[in-house]
Amino acid sequence: MSVRCGQALNTALHEIFERDERVYLLGEDLLDPYGGAFKISKGLSTRWPDRVLTTPVSEASLFGVSAGLALRGYRPILEIMFGDFVALGLDQVVNGIAKFRAMFDDQVTVPLVVRTPMGARRGYGPTHSQSLEKLLLGVPGIRVVAPSECHDLGAMLAEAVADDEPVFFVENKLMYGRPNRRPVDGRVGELACVEGDGRYPALTFSGNDFARAEATLVTYGGMLPLTLEAATRLVLEQEVFTEVVALGRLLPLDLGPVLESVARTGSLVTVEEGTLTGGVGAEIAARVQAEAWSDLERPVARVAARDGIVPSARTLEDEALPNVDDIVAAVAALERVGG
């Protein structure tokens, strides 16, 4: 039985701390026994009391403090308790962290990692449930990494810490409690799974060993299990095979695996939990239609949250967010356009 994703991240943090004494952790409520609001930082403050700094509730400043540490040779990890609070630090990100290296003519680097949980489905309401990574895609000079439960979470976190660029490491609240389902012998359960090369690789899944499929679904993070479930349902209910790509990195966006899959399937559906407009799917769709025009048999379709808040009541939250039915419906609707 695989470990849970939260546990995998926690273990990775311990290993990273052991390996590199330039690594520091900053954030709210980090000290043991609490170990961070989602417990991902448990045990670190006990083992490395000097390198784990529990902070005041001062997100804007914490982004700057982390940047200062990074500019002077350390490798800080900043834990932002809820991804929604990244908004408090965006001046530091947009006008500092993302620019220092370029505007100081490549003479400095800012190797910091911001770890933060995004996502909804826990009834936390409009200000604690967003998927704001979409806003970060428009900020050149940073990396945005967003592992799914099938990614090698520990390796990716270690890669982020070793990265010389500032990295947003976007976690997902529900993922923490789910098993880290790594491919074994090229399979995750029934599915064939191909992992890309290099850092922050994408994963490509197929239910029929990459025999003919009718569409590619591209997603990331917490939407992967829903997308895989939709893919399974499409097979069982409609005998429609799809390929599913789970991106590892959203910025810079490497669409290689998506383009390869689209070359096979001719159709693409993007799936994300954040709101539709200005989302990750928009950039993917814009690129894929430009780069794979002749492969596409129909327009790229997007599945995302309704443009609006994530309401608190479960029934309303469910209505606002994309679910398995929505994905299945989007694939089914492909038949009806283009081709």
Next chain:
Amino acid sequence: MSVRCGQALNTALHEIFERDERVYLLGEDLLDPYGGAFKISKGLSTRWPDRVLTTPVSEASLFGVSAGLALRGYRPILEIMFGDFVALGLDQVVNGIAKFRAMFDDQVTVPLVVRTPMGARRGYGPTHSQSLEKLLLGVPGIRVVAPSECHDLGAMLAEAVADDEPVFFVENKLMYGRPNRRPVDGRVGELACVEGDGRYPALTFSGNDFARAEATLVTYGGMLPLTLEAATRLVLEQEVFTEVVALGRLLPLDLGPVLESVARTGSLVTVEEGTLTGGVGAEIAARVQAEAWSDLERPVARVAARDGIVPSARTLEDEALPNVDDIVAAVAALERVGG
């Protein structure tokens, strides 16, 4: 001779202040004789000393203060001196202003206007030259309006102030000094110009009275004059006719005029000054390929700034930003794909 855009905005502010005493202006350095860093607020503090509040340098708080005023029945206009500093207020925007109406179940409105100049080409360097409106597209619950020099600036600003939703009114630094070239008898200079209906209308330009054109160029704000110049050069140098759409509102995005034009031309190029990835063009491309798939003869192409900083030195700034040549080249390149 038409008035300059800066003057038109200033006149409009005076009229708006005269008409509605719920309108207040907040921002830095607003008092006469200074009248705001770009002078758009000149004369207001003399005429309405109690309704013009020059503020400390506290952008984050000012967004909140404006929201409070708006929630309690006033119609504040917040002048943010440089669009880059919007980043300081994004918590207020994302987690408050954009959500209050929806999360309080439609029982309140937040009728505030944020006026701010975006854009480069003045050598102000990386932190004073950005086009950050792209980040706002991903925030449901606000409107983003971005007039060009051919729009009815006064009317649009008045519409923004009368709007019950929070509006970002994105101005452009270079536009302030240029004439407000309104269509007269359906023409702007040599070009036919059709203005849409309703609030924040789009403008559609044609160099051959909407006879056959080979591509649609969609842009907004400060890129309109460059796009029109490119369109002219395409006619003169290559006998290629295009239609140019200048959007009035970026969020919610109404692509009606773009889709109509694409139905005629079969091709679309998006043009914006901000950086490419996660830009306005991404959302436009994603929608247009979905909604006008059968009209499109080739993929939507995007012209935008290089993903990176806007450097300070003029030569470097020029290299980073999209210019007339880039637009011409993008249209010329259309020939080579799809079709």
Next chain:
Amino acid sequence: MSGPDTQAEARRLYGRMTLIRRFEETLLELFSAGKLHGTTHTCIGQEADAVGVISCLEPERDVVVSNHRCHGHYLAFTDDVDGLLREVMGRVGGVCGGKGGSQHLFAGNFYSNGVLGGTVPVAAGMALAERERGSGAVVTVFVGDGTLGQGVVYESLNIASLWDLPLLVVVEHNGYAQSTPSRLQLAGDVEARAAAFGVQTARHDTTDVLEVRAAAREAVEHVRGSGRPFFLVLDTYRFSPHSKGDDHRAPAEIAERRLRDPLTVVAGLVDDAERDEIAASVERRLSEAVEQALAAPAASLEPVAP
């Protein structure tokens, strides 16, 4: 300090505090029973703040802006048990239709938001609105000690002082931000942080609702009279966990603070019969509310017939 007026008052305030206490205990029970979803932050132990301060306000005119720990403020200000319970439970009839949930409430002159600090400038803007309108209203914003970590609080104190805004900032200083004790998040002196901006301050270490009320009355009178801001620090303690579980504070520390439970402190002014009567009526009210809420349909986007 214990004439008949004070006693009647004490009874009223005690009743309000009891309602809040039992409301929140009920919420925690519903959570444990799996009948609630989402999150909640109870103010169990801090009820004297909400009740004492808000008893000095005029709900028709004054404005309250609250934070994540807002149930007590909301009930003290509106007495709307059903609207709040259904909101937290995500049922039809919730005061924000289930959109906001526990942390994002609006009704009349009451607003809350769950992101810390950002409420303070919003309250300052509301105070500006009320000043301009000449309503004489006081805008009260409740924050916790941890929220003093947010810079926007100081930006707003500066603005409130510069512009003479009728803003009352109440700091409920319960010694913790989530799991983090004050000494790890607050340097220097809390009152001095506001005084530095020329804002009048006071600090009271009390869980006696009558003392809170007296302190708040002075503060409210100062704001209403001078039109200037006031910064009122109330030292208090929460007995319950930060949210639903996960409390690592020393049991002895909690036990010691329970000796100053606001319900016990003021109980001497309420006689046994009254106390029983209050308890009974609160239980009745809550059990009816819960029963009806559980029977109500889940919140829905479709408008509901009134």
Next chain:
Amino acid sequence: MSGPDTQAEARRLYGRMTLIRRFEETLLELFSAGKLHGTTHTCIGQEADAVGVISCLEPERDVVVSNHRCHGHYLAFTDDVDGLLREVMGRVGGVCGGKGGSQHLFAGNFYSNGVLGGTVPVAAGMALAERERGSGAVVTVFVGDGTLGQGVVYESLNIASLWDLPLLVVVEHNGYAQSTPSRLQLAGDVEARAAAFGVQTARHDTTDVLEVRAAAREAVEHVRGSGRPFFLVLDTYRFSPHSKGDDHRAPAEIAERRLRDPLTVVAGLVDDAERDEIAASVERRLSEAVEQALAAPAASLEPVAP
């Protein structure tokens, strides 16, 4: 206060101030002549701050973080006339290759950024790095009085105090933020704003570089010795406009402050011959630098042979 050591020192400091003054006057001339593009903020009148404070620092070890008005700090710290001039002019050889321009400088242990306030937490983080490394370095961040409007300054003071960071915050209080006088942007007491966080403070109303130096030495020693932050307020005045034009301050006010020009104040300690020599050498240096900069190619993305 005027032994031979002091005189030698005064000469050195006077020379540095003269260089900064003439450098910036030259920039304004180049702007007027259309040979410069972009923006600039000169510190003409404030040179004693940059020179006095930075004379107490060790450039190999200590770190300086500056703001939009950074030329004086940069020159005092690095003496790099060519790198700065070419940077501002967008020529090959600019210290940031023309990418940063006037407000965004980096060299060695010097950093600046043009967005107000955000520099302070970055400096705090650097101070944390230096503390952890045990370098004994002091990180000095220069801000203006207007920047005290930014909440992140207070967040960072709190953190610096809580965590014992070797951070020196120097407030150059020139009475204005752009066009706005202090009374419209600062309520209460400036020193108290830092003292409230348990940060040691001092304030000096002087344009005498030797006095600034003495005050800074105390501050730097405090930071280096105790490892704790210090908040040093220096009252000063800028003679030049905020940026390039648009100065609406009363000419009489400026004239009065010119009587306290830091170059005049300290001039008594430098004899005429020395003054002439300094002036001549500064002019030589600057005119060569300008000539070479004007002859240099425009900045380019292509790497340039060294």
